[in-house]
Amino acid sequence: MARVEITSFGYLHGAEPDARIKLDLRHHFRDPHVNPELRHLTAHDQAxxxxxxxxxxxxxxxxxxxxxxxxxxxxxxxxxxxxVAVGCAGGRHRAATAASVLA
Incomplete structure (x- = not known):
């Protein structure tokens, strides 16, 4: 049986990882970073x-x-x-959440 690996990353932090499937969440999905209440939180936070x-x-x-x-x-x-590599701008909100749910 093949292994499934899921990773999240931020496009602002260097080269994107090599992956069979890449999901780019930057342009089509709202960035929680723009909300001052969520800006300093991460995907570890329920909000x-x-x-x-x-x-x-x-x-x-x-x-x-x-x-x-x-x-x-x-x-x-x-x-x-x-x-599967899931990316967004900074990698702390959208990508990390989607990767966690996918896992």
Missing amino acids: VRDAVMATEGVEQLVQTAVDMVAAFLAGPRQEEPVT
Whole structure:
């Protein structure tokens, strides 16, 4: 059985990781960083997780990623690892929350 690896990252912090599936949350999903109450929090804080998951389209994106992983695992190269990299600008809010939910 292949290994599934999920990572989150911030595009502002260097090169994006190598991954079979990449989800870029920068442009289509609200950034909690713009909210002064959430700016200094992270995905470890419930208020951030709630804000990210309440954003229209995020739950559907996570479910689509689950389906994509399942498709790769069902393919002819089942022994190869499937890496999913979820990125946003800073990597502390959107990407970390979505990666956590995906995991």
